[in-house]
Amino acid sequence: MREENLITAKKICKSFGPTRALIDVDIEIRRGEIRGLIGENGSGKSTFSSLVAGLQKADSGELYLKGEPYSPKDMVDAQRHGISMIVQEMGAIPGITVASNIFAGRLGEFSKFGILDWKKINRAADAVLADIGAPDIRGDMMTSVLNFEDRKIVEIARAMSTGPDVLIIDETTTALAQKGRTIIYNLIRRMHEENKAVFFISHDLDELMEVCNTITVLRDGVIIDTLDQESMSVERMRKLMVGREINGEYYRADVSGSSGSEVLLKADHISVRPWFQNISLEVHAGEILGFGGLSGSGMHEVGRALFGIDKVLTGSVTLPRKGKEITSPQSAVKNGMAYIPKDRDNESIVLTGSIANNILVPVWDKLENKVGFIRPGEEESVVQEQIGKLGIKCRNGKQLVKELSGGNKQKVAFSKWLGNDCDVFIMDCPTRGIDIGVKTDMYRLMERLKKEGKGIVLISEELPELLGMSDRVLLFKDGVISKEFKREEQLGEHDVIEYII
Amino acid sequence: MGGKQVSRTSEENLLIQQQLDKKARQKDLVMNLIPYAGFVFVVTALAIATGGNLFSTNNLANILNQSFVMIIVAVGASFVYAHGGMDFTVGASMGLAEFVIVTMILANRVPLAIALFVGVLVPVASSVSVACCALYLKIPVFVGSLGLRMVLMGVLNMVTTSSESGQLNISYNDYRFIDNVAVKLFVLIAIIVAGYYLFEYTGIGKKAKIIGGNRTVARESGINVSKYVIWGYVFLGVCVGIAGIFSLFRAAGVSNTSGSGTEFNLMTCIALGGFPLKGGQRSKIINAILGAMTVCILSNGLLLCNLDANIINGIKGLLFIVIVGLSYDRSSGKLVS
Numbered sequence: 001m002r003e004e005n006l007i008t009a010k011k012i013c014k015s016f017g018p019t020r021a022l023i024d025v026d027i028e029i030r031r032g033e034i035r036g037l038i039g040e041n042g043s044g045k046s047t048f049s050s051l052v053a054g055l056q057k058a059d060s061g062e063l064y065l066k067g068e069p070y071s072p073k074d075m076v077d078a079q080r081h082g083i084s085m086i087v088q089e090m091g092a093i094p095g096i097t098v099a100s101n102i103f104a105g106r107l108g109e110f111s112k113f114g115i116l117d118w119k120k121i122n123r124a125a126d127a128v129l130a131d132i133g134a135p136d137i138r139g140d141m142m143t144s145v146l147n148f149e150d151r152k153i154v155e156i157a158r159a160m161s162t163g164p165d166v167l168i169i170d171e172t173t174t175a176l177a178q179k180g181r182t183i184i185y186n187l188i189r190r191m192h193e194e195n196k197a198v199f200f201i202s203h204d205l206d207e208l209m210e211v212c213n214t215i216t217v218l219r220d221g222v223i224i225d226t227l228d229q230e231s232m233s234v235e236r237m238r239k240l241m242v243g244r245e246i247n248g249e250y251y252r253a254d255v256s257g258s259s260g261s262e263v264l265l266k267a268d269h270i271s272v273r274p275w276f277q278n279i280s281l282e283v284h285a286g287e288i289l290g291f292g293g294l295s296g297s298g299m300h301e302v303g304r305a306l307f308g309i310d311k312v313l314t315g316s317v318t319l320p321r322k323g324k325e326i327t328s329p330q331s332a333v334k335n336g337m338a339y340i341p342k343d344r345d346n347e348s349i350v351l352t353g354s355i356a357n358n359i360l361v362p363v364w365d366k367l368e369n370k371v372g373f374i375r376p377g378e379e380e381s382v383v384q385e386q387i388g389k390l391g392i393k394c395r396n397g398k399q400l401v402k403e404l405s406g407g408n409k410q411k412v413a414f415s416k417w418l419g420n421d422c423d424v425f426i427m428d429c430p431t432r433g434i435d436i437g438v439k440t441d442m443y444r445l446m447e448r449l450k451k452e453g454k455g456i457v458l459i460s461e462e463l464p465e466l467l468g469m470s471d472r473v474l475l476f477k478d479g480v481i482s483k484e485f486k487r488e489e490q491l492g493e494h495d496v497i498e499y500i501i
Numbered sequence: 502m503g504g505k506q507v508s509r510t511s512e513e514n515l516l517i518q519q520q521l522d523k524k525a526r527q528k529d530l531v532m533n534l535i536p537y538a539g540f541v542f543v544v545t546a547l548a549i550a551t552g553g554n555l556f557s558t559n560n561l562a563n564i565l566n567q568s569f570v571m572i573i574v575a576v577g578a579s580f581v582y583a584h585g586g587m588d589f590t591v592g593a594s595m596g597l598a599e600f601v602i603v604t605m606i607l608a609n610r611v612p613l614a615i616a617l618f619v620g621v622l623v624p625v626a627s628s629v630s631v632a633c634c635a636l637y638l639k640i641p642v643f644v645g646s647l648g649l650r651m652v653l654m655g656v657l658n659m660v661t662t663s664s665e666s667g668q669l670n671i672s673y674n675d676y677r678f679i680d681n682v683a684v685k686l687f688v689l690i691a692i693i694v695a696g697y698y699l700f701e702y703t704g705i706g707k708k709a710k711i712i713g714g715n716r717t718v719a720r721e722s723g724i725n726v727s728k729y730v731i732w733g734y735v736f737l738g739v740c741v742g743i744a745g746i747f748s749l750f751r752a753a754g755v756s757n758t759s760g761s762g763t764e765f766n767l768m769t770c771i772a773l774g775g776f777p778l779k780g781g782q783r784s785k786i787i788n789a790i791l792g793a794m795t796v797c798i799l800s801n802g803l804l805l806c807n808l809d810a811n812i813i814n815g816i817k818g819l820l821f822i823v824i825v826g827l828s829y830d831r832s833s834g835k836l837v838s
Contacts, residue, residue: 017525020518309721333723347721350714353782361711361722364704372703395522416722 004031004066006166006197007052012061014047019403021047023221025061029166031195034188036208038201039218040241040407040435045201048218049168052199053085054078066165076105084159085168092143092151092158099125099139102158128161129153133183149180156183167191168199185211205234219243242437251443251468257487259287259471262321264455265337265424267306269315275301276479278314283424283455288446290470291459293500297476300342303426303459307339308332319424333362338417340410342428342459348413349401356383356397358412362420386415391441407438414445425449428459443469463493475499535828536775536788540795547802555802562682566751568797569685570744574763575770575789576696577740580705580733581628582771583784584712586635588734589646591741591767593653594627595760598745600660603669603755621742627653628738632731650764661757668756676750685747692740693790700786705732713780762814769817770796772824 007029014022022044029035037045050056052063054072063070065081072078075085092101099118100107102125110121118140125139134153143151152172159167169184176184188211191198202208208215209232217224217240224240265283270276276298283289291299304310306317308326317326324335332339341347349358360367360379367374367382383397390411394404401412410430417425427446431439446469449456460466466473473485475496483499485491548555574591581588602620605611627649634645661668678684700706708729712719720726741763749755768778774792777783796817803813 015521017521017528020521023514023517307721329721330723330725339721341721346715347717350711350718350782353711353714357707357711357782360707361719361724364707368704372705373698374702374704374707376702 005029005064006031006033006066007070008064008067009048009052010062010064012048012051012063013059014044014051014056015059017403020221022051022058025218025221025223027216027223029197029199031197032192033214034192034198034200034212036200036202036212036215037218038203038205038208038215038237038241040405040437043218043241044221045218046170047221049085049170049199049201052078052166053083053168055085079162079164082162082165083168084162084164084166085170086156086159086172087170092146092154094142094144094151096143097122097139098129098137098141098143098146098154098157101143101154102128102139102161104158124161125157128157132157132160133186134179149176152176152180153183156180156187160187164196166197166199168201170201171203205237208237209234217241238436241435250440251465252447255487255489257287257471260285260453264319264321265306265317265457266320267302267315267317270302270305270312270317271314272301272305272310273313274479276305276476279481280315281474281481283457285423285453285455286450287471288450288456288458288469290466290473291457291476292463292466292473292496293476295461297500298479299459299474299476300428302476303339303428303457306457307337307426309339321423333420334365336420336422337424338362338420338422338426340413340417340425340427340430342432344406344409344413344432349409349416351400351402353401354398355387355392355394355401355404355412356380358401359383359386359397359416359419361416363416366420382419386419389418390415390445407434407441410434410438410442414442423454425454425456426459427456429461430458431460431462431465463496467491467493467496477501533775536773536791536795539773540791540798543795543799543802547798547805551802551805554805555798560801560805564798564801565682565685567801568794569689570748570763571766571770571793571797572689572790573692573740573744574737574767575774575793576692576786577737578767578771579696579700579776579784579786579789580709580736582713582776582778582789583700583706583780584709584730584733585716585780586632586642586730586733587646587768588628588631588642588737589650589764590627590631590653591624591737592760592763592765593650593657594624594738595741595745595748595763596657596661596755596757597627597653598623598742599749599755599759600657600669602746602749603671606671607669617746620746621739624741624745625735625738628734628741629731632734636727636730654761657759658757661755661759668754670754671750673750673753676753679747679750688743688747692743693786696736696740697786699736705729705736709733710780710782710784713777713784714782766796766817769821772821772828775828777828778825 005028007027009025009027012022012025025048037049039045047056051058054075054077057071070081072081072083093104099121103110103121107116107121110117122139129135129137129139134157137146137150137153143154146154167187172184188198188200200208200212213229214226215232215237216226217237219241227236262285263282264285267279267281270279279302281289291302293299301310305312306326308317308328308331318324319326319335322335324331326332326335326337329339345351356379360382363382364374367378380397387394387397392411392415393408401409404412431442446456446458458466458469471487473496474481475483477500485496554560578588598620601623602616605616605619606613631642631646631649634640634649635642638645708719708724711724712726712729716726745760748759752759770792771789772778772792773795774788774790776785776788776792799817800813803816804810
């Protein structure tokens, strides 16, 4: 192996407004290296890879490519230098052909006297697709006829079409099933054999162990450690990412379900077309009731109906303790219900608002005096109490929510209800997209609420979380409850899966 | 490979963080100061261009009269723009309010106070109609209010031109006690104080800003969105009505051009004052007031420079585009919903 560095980064710094994403990052990537980059959300791993791929510019520090100073103007310039990136979210453009997607921005290379040679383009696209192991996709197909996974493969083809020396894969595999994963793993192996390099970003620590030969851990924009193959282990990575020991009790420690006898929330034969029909359920005091199922199973929509967001076609949702029926989110909030939506950034918090105003939204009605006056001092004490209780990392309550990391945003979403003294919580995927550290905080919070006698509906797409936290699990399939399980030690994912697929 | 030491001490890192925070605060401060700087610039430039005539006693009274109406409307409009709404009917509804009051005065059957009260109800009804079109018929507020504006303009034109002279007049001297600097200043301060209180210290203003920030979040947090949207339009309607009363007694009559153009002047005020056109948390009533003063002084000063009124409108229009172009945050969606 030649000891030549493909990429050298020296003292790279980057900040977004007051948030420091990268602080003095030094990295050397050698030929043949498959480098994993890990870290919690907001640790800077995506920022670093986007600097290398030309999506952003560093504030200070130097990048070298094969020993030469390197500062890509944009993504196409980076590709010309031999650096390609497959990103997490961006998709292939559906309205054009596969070949146009693969050679987007570079079609000019195929023109003769200003006329594009489409036969040549399609042939070239076919060759690239065959080369990465997807000969069933052809260049002249319309991208819109392909399914989600195949579109992702088209993106991989676009990244590979320039024959890059460095391939950056940013959390792509989470979106892929077996076929796409096989393609990516084969490409990674080939890059290694050809003495090229790969940057691999993933949350899946087991996958990283398998694929990478070096792993760099980032935390708060600083490189914490770089592990080689001998020193890698999942526990070690987890500890380095979070910065403290994560003890074994990730979910709840107790193995038997428990709950009070009082019914806090009751749904009686409710239906919402076209999502679910004739659902009846009861949530008890001190109970975590889990909803499991696929995203089209109706479980998310049941959660919305319980909170009064979607009107029920039949039946009713009631709070027996208060003798009230829930018909709208207003009546739900007024009677002590809380809802944490799945789509945090669009439904749960006002991104352009301050932490304080987000926390106060449901609380204002209670702070009003007779003439509607809301005392700033009382507002401030509610906000301070919640920031302290949940440990929201921020400068002060005036900081805008959009500047916070995913986990801290979710804490804000929780705190607005905790400040409102709720007794029934509907949580739709409350730990989606947040990192391990905050996740455990959320689980402990749920346990605390349970101990305080609150009723919790936990809607989750992650089976381990569902089984690990719930006292009772309702499984949804095609809009009906297909099975109910009580919490017990032997219950495993394989017992559950047949009732949801 | 193996472990790697961070090359800076924690004190140095703290210092860097403090510097970045300071820079962010400074940027925020500059953004907040730009509308004030614009105001100072407009005043200074026009003072020079008019050779100081801008500040003559006579002209200051003019400026007060002109900005008086605009400030009141802008205070009311803050509640609507804060939740992301708008209203193009305010000019026509102001004219109609004036017409209703004049007709009742000329009929001489009801006390003045009742005539004024009924007059104020006209723009309230018109603005609430705009709200209802948006809330219940689900028509984009831009389209709905533009359509209603055309209807009201037509009605105003029809009723005012039915008389031979094309306008209805009342005696200026009989109502001189209303067109009076002391009364106006009192009303102006009362409305600003009331508006500021409602906007910054009650649920009406606070929730309007949340609705402007994200309507879905507002709804799913238990805010009765329709109620607070309608409240905003009611407050705007009341302000437009009050503004109409004072412009009526100043002009001592109503014609088909009464109130015309107020809706577009209002948008310019909102933009020039630095009030976000889409609403949300950055909405501040002081910016609407500042914008109203800037626009009024600009119109007045350019007129003093002997510029044609059409050219002045052109200048305001171009300024509107430039300001929106500079200040509008394109990253977060459409300007007109």
